[in-house]
Amino acid sequence: xxxxxxxxxxxxxxxxxxxxxxxxxxxxxxxxxxxxxxxxxxxxxxxxxxxxxxxxxxxxxxxxxxxxxxxxxxxxxxxxxxxxxxxxxxxxxxxxxxxxxxxxxxxxxxxxxxxxxxxxxxxxxxxxxxxxxxxxxxxxxxxxxxxxxxxxxxxxxxxxxxxxxxxxxxxxxxxxxxxxxxxxxxxxxxxxxxxxxxxxxxxxxxxxxxxxxxxxxxxxxxxxxxxxxxxxxxxxxxxxxxxxxxxxxxxxxxxxxxxxxxxxxxxxxxxxxxxxxxxxxxxxxxxxxxxxxxxxxxxxxxxxxxxxxxxxxxxxxxxxxxxxxxxxxxxxxxxxxxxxxxxxxxxxxxxxxxxxxxxxxxxxxxxxxxxxxxxxxxxxxxxxxxxxxxxxxxxxxxxxxxxxxxxxxxxxxxxxxxxxxxxxxxxxxxxxxxx
Numbered sequence: 001x002x003x004x005x006x007x008x009x010x011x012x013x014x015x016x017x018x019x020x021x022x023x024x025x026x027x028x029x030x031x032x033x034x035x036x037x038x039x040x041x042x043x044x045x046x047x048x049x050x051x052x053x054x055x056x057x058x059x060x061x062x063x064x065x066x067x068x069x070x071x072x073x074x075x076x077x078x079x080x081x082x083x084x085x086x087x088x089x090x091x092x093x094x095x096x097x098x099x100x101x102x103x104x105x106x107x108x109x110x111x112x113x114x115x116x117x118x119x120x121x122x123x124x125x126x127x128x129x130x131x132x133x134x135x136x137x138x139x140x141x142x143x144x145x146x147x148x149x150x151x152x153x154x155x156x157x158x159x160x161x162x163x164x165x166x167x168x169x170x171x172x173x174x175x176x177x178x179x180x181x182x183x184x185x186x187x188x189x190x191x192x193x194x195x196x197x198x199x200x201x202x203x204x205x206x207x208x209x210x211x212x213x214x215x216x217x218x219x220x221x222x223x224x225x226x227x228x229x230x231x232x233x234x235x236x237x238x239x240x241x242x243x244x245x246x247x248x249x250x251x252x253x254x255x256x257x258x259x260x261x262x263x264x265x266x267x268x269x270x271x272x273x274x275x276x277x278x279x280x281x282x283x284x285x286x287x288x289x290x291x292x293x294x295x296x297x298x299x300x301x302x303x304x305x306x307x308x309x310x311x312x313x314x315x316x317x318x319x320x321x322x323x324x325x326x327x328x329x330x331x332x333x334x335x336x337x338x339x340x341x342x343x344x345x346x347x348x349x350x351x352x353x354x355x356x357x358x359x360x361x362x363x364x365x366x367x368x369x370x371x372x373x374x375x376x377x378x379x380x381x382x383x384x385x386x387x388x389x390x391x392x393x394x395x396x397x398x399x400x401x402x403x404x405x406x407x408x409x410x411x412x413x414x415x416x417x418x419x420x421x422x423x424x425x426x427x428x429x430x431x432x433x434x435x
Contacts, residue, residue, distance in 0.1 A: 002070070003031040004166070004198055005055060010064035012050050022295055024050045026221040027064070033233045034165075037192040037199045039209055042218035045294040048202045049170055051218070055200065056089055056168050057081055068166070086115060090159030094171040096151045098143040098158075105130065105139040108157045115162065122161075129157040133187065149180025156187060167191060169201040173208075185211055206420060296327045304341070311342045343369070344425075348432045351390070359387040362429070366422055378412055385412075389426060396423050 012025035025047045032038055040048040053059035054066055057073055065072045068084065076084070098107050105126050112122035130136040133153045143151055152172060159167060169188065173181035189211055192199045201208070209215050213232050217225035300317050303309045309317070318334035320326020327334070347365050351358040363383045367374065374382060382403075389399045404419035405411025414422070 004034045004036075004069065005030075005032040005200075006067040007031070007051075007055070008065050008067070010051075010054055010066065011062050012047075012054065012059060013062040016062060023221055025054070025061075028221075028223055030216065030223065031233075032198065032200065035192065035196045035198055036232050037189070037211065037213045038201070038216060039212035039214075040200065040202045040216045040218060041204070041206070041209060043204055046218045047221040048204075048218045050221075052168055052170055052200065052202045056091060057084065086111060087162045088164050088166060090162070090164040090167045092152070092155055092159050092167065092169040092172045094174040096143070096155045096175075098151060098154060100143050102142070103139065104135070104141055104143070104146070104154050107143065107154055108161055111158060111162050125161060126157070129161055130154075133157055147180070148176045149183060152176060152180070152184050153187070156184070160191070164197070166198045166200070169199065171202055171204070173203075173205075207417070297329075300327065301341075311338050311345070314338050314341070344429060344432065347429050351429070351433055355390075358390050359383040362386050362390070362426070366425065369425065370418055370422060372414075374412070378407065381410070382412055386426070390430070396427050399423050399426065 007028055007030040010025060010028040011023075014022040014024060028051060030051075040051055042048050050059055054061055055068075057066070065074050067073070068088065071080070073081070099110070102110070105123060108129055109119075109122040109126040112125065113119075127136060127139065130139055133156060135150055135153045135157070138146060138150055138154075143154070146154065156172075167188070172188070173184050176184065185208060188199050188201065191197045192213075201212070203209075209227075210229070213228070213230040215227040215229070216223055217227065297318060300309070300314055304311065304314045315334045315338040317325075318327035318329045318337065319331045321328055329337070343365070347362060350361045354361065360383055363379065363386055366372070366386075367379075367382075385394075385399055385402050388394045389396070394402070400419045400423035402410070403412050403414050403422060404416050405413070407413040412419075
């Protein structure tokens with residue numbers, strides 16, 4: 001089977017050669033096969049949307065190329081690229097991008113209007129599409145009269161009206177309530193399984209990963225891990241080795257770093273780990289920030305970890321405008337962010353200075369952070385689990401499993417999402433205490 005999409009040594013660099021140069025996508029290689037459902041997953045600012053827009057042909061690469069159906073973008077004429085955008089690829093966005101002055105039906109039919117199709121023909125197909133997604137009764141309304149879930153179903157109908165084989169979805173349920181999000185994700189699942197369309201979806205939400213055949217994990221502009229739920233590609237040795245990796249990406253990267261630092265003194269290791277710590281702490285605490293804000297914040301966090309500035313100075317610098325060399329944040333967000341950093345750093349200091357009290361100190365911090373109510377039995381159980389993790393006797397995955405496990409089975413019975421967030425909080429504290 002030949003790949004439907006091939007990405008070869010793709011790099012995207014904004015403002016190359018200038019003081020504000022930003023590397024959004026490092027050298028990236030990826031193949032996507034027909035009828036796959038691929039999710040590109042990672043924290044905000046990791047390059048996943050840049051990769052998606054590069055696949056769509058909306059983002060011009062600085063280096064490398066993208067090939068679809070055997071034809072590289074760099075070799076396509078303007079007419080061929082237009083044809084690909086009109087009939088080969090359907091795009092779904094978080095913000096819907098419906099035309100407010102057009103009715104629902106006219107929005108759906110718009111791509112066919114650009115193709116020169118007769119109004120009666122395109123309306124007939126538009127009605128069929130709206131009926132399929134249970135939104136036909138809204139056909140005469142305008143976007144402002146619809147709910148978020150209805151708007152996204154209209155956007156999906158529009159993306160599918162020219163019957164593309166590839167559907168690209170950028171955080172398509174980010175603005176939706178849980179029920180509407182489930183409905184949209186189920187639609188995409190059906191398009192893949194029933195219509196045999198190739199789906200590539202970008203998300204930062206781990207709850208969506210079960211829908212994918214294959215998950216591409218990204219961090220800092222790179223693909224760092226590949227995970228497979230259902231294999232729809234020809235298997236080879238290289239991919240089998242990648243699939244076998246099931247460690248957390250951050251833990252895996254840390255293990256590689258620590259292996260290379262074996263001959264160094266602890267103080268030297270601590271200095272070399274600061275850039276990595278800054279990235280992980282930023283990734284842990286931030287979402288919905290633009291590339292420039294993230295880049296500046298990362299630099300300021302490094303300065304804080306190197307103790308060149310304190311937490312109060314960090315807040316002031318984040319709140320400062322771009323033209324004055326600051327992060328361009330608002331003060332409320334900067335205060336909340338630095339309060340979270342200060343809380344984490346306090347836990348790190350306490351664990352270092354009073355290791356015998358680490359589990360009780362950390363449990364109190366987490367109970368307050370996640371608004372938990374535990375009886376004495378579950379509190380002792382929680383502290384026992386934390387103690388095992390602090391002493392590296394269990395992995396992050398095992399800790400999360402025990403927290404998530406039913407009380408009757410020896411766990412805490414917390415919601416899966418809370419257990420995931422809590423385990424990540426513990427991991428960032430574990431990382432920062434390395435010295």
